[in-house]
Amino acid sequence: MARTIGDVILDLQNISLSFGGVKALTNISFNVRQGEIRSIIGPNGAGKSSMLNVINGVYHPQEGRIIFMGKERRKMNPHEAAAQGIARTFQNIALFKGMTVLDNIMTGRNLMMKRNFLWNALYWGPAQRDEIAHRKRVEEIIDFLEIQHIRKVPVGRLPYGLQKRVELARALAAEPKLLLLDEPMAGMNVEEKQDMCRFILDVNEQWGTTIVLIEHDMGVVMDISDRVVVLDYGRKIGDGLPNEVKNDPEVIKAYLGAVY
Amino acid sequence: MIYREAGQFKASYEADMQIFPIRQDRIAIAAIVLFAFVGVPLFASEYWFQAIITPALIFSLAALGLNILTGYAGQLSLGAAGFMAVGAFATYNFMLRIDGMPFLVAMVLGGVCAALVGIVFGLPSLRIKGFYLAVATLAAQFFILWVLVKFPWFSNYSASGVITAQEIVILGWTVDEPVEKYLLTLAVVTVLALAAKNLARTHTGRAWMAVRDMDVAAEVIGIPLMKTKLQAFAISSFYCGVAGALYAFTYLGTVEPEAFNLDLSFKILFMIIIGGVGTVLGSFLGAAFITLLPIFLNQLFHALFGDSLPPAFASNVELMIFGGLIIFFLIVEPHGLARLWQIGKEKLRLWPFPH
């Protein structure tokens, strides 16, 4: 299926965020288009994770506007963001440690499961049908990410790389319109990184999911991104196609200079 | 050899998502339930019904209630007995004040009252967690008992708040023999345990566990924290409330608010710690253990020292053993007896090839 990049679905305008006087983000604007892979890069402490937290409402910016799917907001809240179709993964894996892989991924579909607790207590008729139907969708995702062999293992027992994959699966289970990935490849070896890249590209291509990605590995970023935003000290210092960003003198000075 | 799932292939998700996916488990559970309903009434003595099995079942239910809140939803509560008191006194008042009120309806309504009170005292959980919340539930514990003692309306103006349970009649069947009370308790506990098991394996239970394991992540994938926590408080309190009603009606007969004191709350907490936090089975194992331990100790002391011991000795040693066991379990097996049972089963599944 050919990729098509559509209109802007997420537009961030003049976002500023501070914690008790410490400025984390200053007047940042950028947008994300339907179907693209948008990367956010920058040195440690540049405000990348804060940016994601603003997008899905974990942090509330003091200033700025967020326009998602044509609807304008001062700020998001996490539950509303999820209901609007934003899912994410975390930099430090945020899985539910006491639950199995299968249950973790099933939680991703919680928003779509409407039977109330009385039906569930009976586990009969509609409640059972519901559970089974959602299980089917979850199994597709499990197949897609090639984690069939661990579906009934408690996530706490899994190695790091697999946990990252399960977290991606949980986010995908929500069938998001916009997927936020916070360093999905951090701490992985080359092979695991290749796998993860493949999954991200496949998700984007096959399901047309829009992806916003934070990543430190420049090779990966330049390869898979459509457009790149560069942050430094909470300010935006670059925005554009990977090649443009790579050659932007200010970006090189602030960040890439250290790498190349 | 007996406990083997080889050859049991699941051809559908329906089969894979059964309540007990392994055939031997299904057979065992069916056998236990059957034995409880038919075998026990045939063999057990009146003393066993009155002093051991019925209270153990009631405590299992209360432990199950606390386990829903603390084990599944991760909200530590030190007020379980308070909610039991609400259930007991509410059921009593429904029976007392509404003519022809059937017991089972009164019991369910009593549970609903407990659930409502649970929601009120669960409200702080929206802003606080951990031991802060434990303090909030202590408030519930003290406040509820104070209300029941200070407002004599609740005990129909009896001295020091004692209530005497009304006669239980279900569709013309008068439940007054210990065996009948046992059967009634067993039926209620069986139904509610099944319901709890079902809740735990559907999205309701997954939402609780998600909130328990990492609330921020739960919220981000769209689990509403407020609704999930309050729901856990409500359902947990409902279970405790029904347990309280049974405590008054099928176990003690006469009961005062002080019977539902902080010590009882701790006892129920100990049941889930020893039995297994976050498992239905653990609630039963823990309740059985905590009910049987004092009886066992008593026999033991009697056998060892005869009658020469001061009575306080046994109760103090019991306190120490309870306390020591809690610490021991938390250190050695924080998931309790249920976990030991599960490990045993896994060993059996693989036996005789351990790898």
Added chain:
Amino acid sequence: MTFFFEVLIAGLLSGMLYALVALGFVLIFKASGVFNFAQGAMVYFAALTFVGVGEKLLLWLGWAPGSFASFLGSLLVTLAAMVVLAILIERFMLRGLVNQPLITLFMATIGLTFFIDGLAQLVWGSNVRGLDIGIADEPVIWLLDSANMLVSKFDLTAAAIAAILVALLSLFFQYTKTGRALRAVADDHQAALSIGVPLERIWVIVWVAAGVVALVAGLIWGARNGVQYALSFTALKALPVLILGGFTSIPGAIVGGLIIGASEKLAEVYLGPYVGGGIDSWFPYIMALAFLLIRPEGLFGEKHIDRV
């Protein structure tokens, strides 16, 4: 108005005792993150041991309880007992629970409560005992004369002792090497370990310190109300104090204790009659709860930002 002040002062003085118990909580919480539910039991244990040793001394050596020799002897033995208790707790409980979630440690301390209560009563018996520490419980004359107010000499002395203890502990935390190590451990266990702070010894030290605080609280409380099991329960009032004051702040424990003590007495006197009295059993908890909803980190606690 005089009556109001009498109630207020009585409340503040009993609040001082809550503060003392709360202080024991704060010490342990600061250094190990453990919420020690057994602090109340330690108060009971200390008071009961003190009285029990006094009785034995009378029996063996003929030292009368209340005499200076008996007081000193009992005090030393009880101190030694608190040290041994702290060592045993570290060895058999804390060491087995390193790296467990804090809520697990909290539940372990509930088990510890039962264990200590049982142990104390097993050794010394559970009947209610009086405790004489040689300070008369009589009104201060000049206050009675000049302002017509009843304030007990005993209460004032107790408050003074508590104040001195608090001052000493604050100095200890602020200025000694051990105090610095304690604060380092409180900030980050792993980091403290990696720079060579001996974690186990630190834990014993804080539990001993908490034991000493418990001893002082137990003596004062026991002398006021008799040594009885209820002591272990009353000490639970320190929990709302902590919520008010914040779990990590020594001044918070003091101020919180005073507020809880005063408001509890005032509420009982002025509000109690309208609802049937006895509201001091729950009033502090509800008040702390209401406060929690407004300011979850307490008066002096540190605000916590969740990072994801």
